Amino acid sequence: MRGRAFVCGVLAFGISLAVHADWASAAESYAIAMHGAPALPADFSHMPYANPDAPKGGRLVEGILGTFDSLNPMIVRGLAVQQIRGFVVESLMARGNDEAFTLYGLLAKSVETDDSRSYVTFHLDPKARFSDGQPVLAEDVLFSWALLRDRGRPNHRQFYSKVTKAEAPDPLTVRFDFGGAGDRELPLILGLMPVLPKHAVDVATFEETSMSPPIGSGPYRVSAVKPGASVTLTRNPDYWGRDLPVNRGLWNFDEIRLDFYREANSAFEAFKRGLYDFRVETEPLRWHEGYDFPAARDGRVIRDTIRPGIPQPSEFLVFNTRRPVFSDVRVREALTLLFDFEWINRNYFFGLYTRSASFFAGSELSAYGRAADDRERELLKPFGSHIPSDILDGTYRLPVSDGSGRDRATLRAALNLLSQAGYELDGTMLRQRSTKAPLTFEILVTTRDQERIALAYSRDLKRAGIEASVRAVDAVQFDQRRLGFDFDMIQNRWDQSLSPGNEQYFYWGSEAADNQGTRNYMGAKDPAIDALIAAMLEAREHPAFVSAVRALDRTLMSGCYAIPLFNAGEQWIARWNRIERPAATALNGYLPETWWQRPDQPK
Missing domain, CATH: 3.40.190.10 (Periplasmic binding protein-like II)
Known part of the structure; x- marks a missing residue:
């Protein structure tokens, strides 16, 4: 004192x-x-x-x-x-x-x-x-x-x-x-x-x-x-x-x-x-x-x-891209394909959830399923190579499985991407061609619901020769490891408002990636993300603001930093x-x- x-x-x-x-x-x-x-007027009561x-x-x-x-x-x-x-x-x-x-x-x-x-x-x-x-x-x-x-x-x-x-x-x-x-x-x-x-x-x-x-x-x-x-x-x-x-x-x-x-x-x-x-x-x-x-x-x-009228809270499985195993975007995309939402939603959640790839799901700020307007395209022009054409034109959709837990089409597509990233099946184990190292990682969980999702996902990964272990810890240890970026993969939710702003730097700005205690859990370091957050903050009118947020959303989706699990409306x-x-x-x-x-x- x-x-x-x-x-x-x-x-x-x-x-x-x-x-x-x-x-x-x-x-x-x-x-x-x-x-x-x-x-509200000045004399509101x-x-x-x-x-x-x-x-x-x-x-x-x-x-x-x-x-x-x-x-x-x-x-x-x-x-x-x-x-x-x-x-x-x-x-x-x-x-x-x-x-x-x-x-x-x-x-x-x-x-x-x-x-x-x-x-x-x-x-x-x-x-x-x-x-x-x-x-x-x-x-x-x-x-x-x-x-x-x-x-x-x-x-x-x-x-x-x-x-x-x-x-x-x-x-x-x-x-x-x-x-x-x-x-x-x-x-x-x-x-x-x-x-x-x-x-x-x-x-x-x-x-x-x-x-x-x-x-x-x-x-x-x-x-x-x-x-x-x-x-x-x-x-x-x-x-x-x-x-x-x-x-x-x-x-x-x-x-x-x-x-x-x-x-x-x-x-x-x-x-x-x-x-x-x-x-x-x-x-x-x-x-x-x-x-x-x-x-x-x-x-x-x-x-x-x-x-509520705000963007729907969305749960993700987050890749810690600081880990070498997740440094290749093709690996992250393949692992996204292997998540069977349809099976999990029917068997665990009574069909109560929907799914969107957007980080602003269910709002006008979401780019998912929307074609980029002229303002967005202008903002994204310096970073055109970052954005796949289907995300730019709004035709990209998350994979939809047959809900059997054994969908062959998504498995083939995932293995093709993994092959491009330098992996091949060696018997029942997926290994890096050059080093013969297996593709393995740990999913850190803290609740029963997270554990059930992680175990179901690890089962799907095993079909592709990927070994994902699930470690359950108490809430205190989970928070400590999450804040210190001491994990391979975690489940997380970023709550968004209808007016995202400076906190977006805290969520996925390049500077935040190296600062423990921020919420850039995936370790994103992308000049495009930084530039688009800046454009969002500079916008004076609502239409320009919406375009900047959607351009940011497209960039985040393109990076495959996290696997969309479900949206709670x-x-x-x-x-x-x-x-x-x-x-x-x-x-x-x-x-x-x-x-x-x-x-x-x-x-």
Whole structure:
């Protein structure tokens, strides 16, 4: 802990707290949209997906698979409690969850920028307070920006380093200049920056894991911690922002407890016993058959099926192309052919899933099945050799098997590609012609569902002479190995919005490939990907933005970095009926912060 006199350290970050009278003025606004105008007027009273009359009180218990050893989700080290962001630590602005990417005032009551978005200025709400009563000031914002730029997670370091100058003309105003970066998303990225109290953060120990309750400006405070087992958040009765339009109808529970479970089956059994209040179901077999227990039959447990308006969450088997075995795109394409989706979907998932090769499936941003328009072709022209003609003209389709688990046509096509890549069958084993080394790799899994898919896939690979072993580890070890890129193949999901932006560098940018803790699990290093993400960020109008994202999608599909497994078009939520939710659902899907406890239930 440090006092507010810690000034010289902040100045060491290169921050100036000087007034610039020659700044060009721009109109202040209550909100900012990535493209177009905000959907809500300046005098909006509440978010359309919130119930402004929701009763306050009660407790929400959430079950989480895994564990934690840190309360700081803003650093690489450790397994942190992610809910600290939002519930305890706020940002300058808040997302409108009914829009692709629009931010409304929170700690900052207003925002201003120019047409080229070469800078952004935030005007802080003078009522904003941290939970210890200290005001939120410009020096806290500048301190947070510099701290996260230098010591935060890789995405923070990457995004915030694009700021060329940061200044505070007065205690409640902050301006960030971008020096012609050409990134129109940067004002919004800064708007979502977590704001930490300068007086309560020790820079020297910030990157170390800690169980000390952080001080934030959000609606909740950490009131109890059982390391690795649970975290209790208690609503701050003096929360400064409780009457803001963005918060009306949100943060309704007096207490939120996060209970952690090491194993998926025990977590489900705990839910059946009522030990926690809701779960997001991700296993179709369980959703289809597992809810036949008394509380679900008599209505005490409610099952909600929600169709969000964002790109469908898509599961992939990811190739770690840092491994020599996956360095040849023909090998990756052949292994994609050998995955029998039709058999797995029928036998394991009751036909509940669909399949798309797109990383933005089910949305207008997807290039799968669409011919490239003129804007896309112009963007892709310097990288024409990267994109197969069928992906460019929209005729490419994922292989469709006969569903027998023994499809001969896909096997022949796969073996032909493998032969081109220098492999041949030696009896029942596929070997590299020159070295005689067998084609073998390991699939790392952590859930029963992942293990079933991996075992079925390894069976199909064996028909081609490929030996794929399946190793099951607990959730903690899986996360550690995934973050450290210590795997051959894993199952993963990249959640996408209708406004993808800077996080795409974090997912598959060349720089992220060598930075542990990023989500470029496949190790993609492609100048085309980097250029197309840049084009996406420079787009001013929606049509140009869509074309840039589709061009990026085509490039990712062409690289065969991951085997598309399935797309989930719905969110499956089970909740005990003591918990209620608004009738309206946000574009982004379920939002527990809008829920409340039934008034007739004990507090």
